[in-house]
Amino acid sequence: MARALRLAELGCRTTHPNPRVGCVIVKDGETVGEGYHERAGGPHAEVVALRQAGARAKGAEVYVTLEPCCHHGRTPPCTDALIAAGIGRVVAAMQDPNPKVAGQGAARLRAAGIEVEVGLMEAEARRLNRGFVSRMARGRPFVVLKLAMSMDGRTALASGESKWITSEDARADVHRLRAEAGAVLTGVNTVLADDPELTVRLPPERLAQAPQPARIVLDTRLRTPAHARVWAEGARRILLTVSPRADQMELLEARGVEVALVGVDRQGRVALDSALSALGRMEINEALVECGPKLAGAFLQAGLVDELLLYVAPTLLGHDARGLAELAGITALDRRVRLRFTDVRQIGADLRITAQPEAQ
16 A cells, blocks of 8 residues: 555546556555546556556455545446456555545445455555545635745834745755645735745756646735736636626636636625535635735735745844734634644755644
């Protein structure tokens, strides 16, 4: 199963919106076939492994990181292929959270006389597919908030200058994360201030032909210019708003931007929970949020951040520089945003701190 998980990781940048799945087929203690799901619309991991195993698959054991599918999507059910191959036993790391499967794949295999076990290395499999699990279970993507700061908690000078606080190594790490997340989300204020591209810029050999991530902008009053660099072709582009301005919407849609109206919060802005639900319906599994302090604070205070990635540069910017996140209304310690560290490592000259919200 550990080998199957490593194979599944090979599809981290290319399978969106499908889950990342690896498969190993073992016969008499020998691996006779293995494979992984490379991209949506392509053959599933089980099919790739079965093709490699050929006739040796009969009576063999299959180790797969996700319960085999039993429904017709872009490809036929994997359960049918496993049954036809005469597989003797299937070990799945986790049950498929997709309601179209959700135990039905295992049930179909058992009905065909195949022994099935579920749960081996489940925690590792769930983490590998945390975005897919989030979308299936909660109807919204897994949200990773990425921030970069100086050691005194500042993100930019008072003038707004921020290029570059962190090292080239840290920025390369962010580009890798963008590719793996499959979608990058920001707010209109960041677009107006910085005109970012939000693309992945890595050497071709490191990109492994991965598609560019979807670019998502939250824009309450439709202020994002149609000529903004974030709307450049080459990736899926999405704008979420509460303003039904037909003229501006038509300009953006003419550029290939998907514009969707979402719910409004008490301040008249895009309601973040409604925006995430809309992204779930658009089959966005994971969103890497790269934004300014206002939107970062809003995500944190709404309890919608699943993981915080904080890059800390060994520098000081002073008390006049801009802060990390606007967190209004914290007048007592019991109202603070509580986090727990899950990983700390050095990336180039900087530290990368990974944290998750504490359960309240």
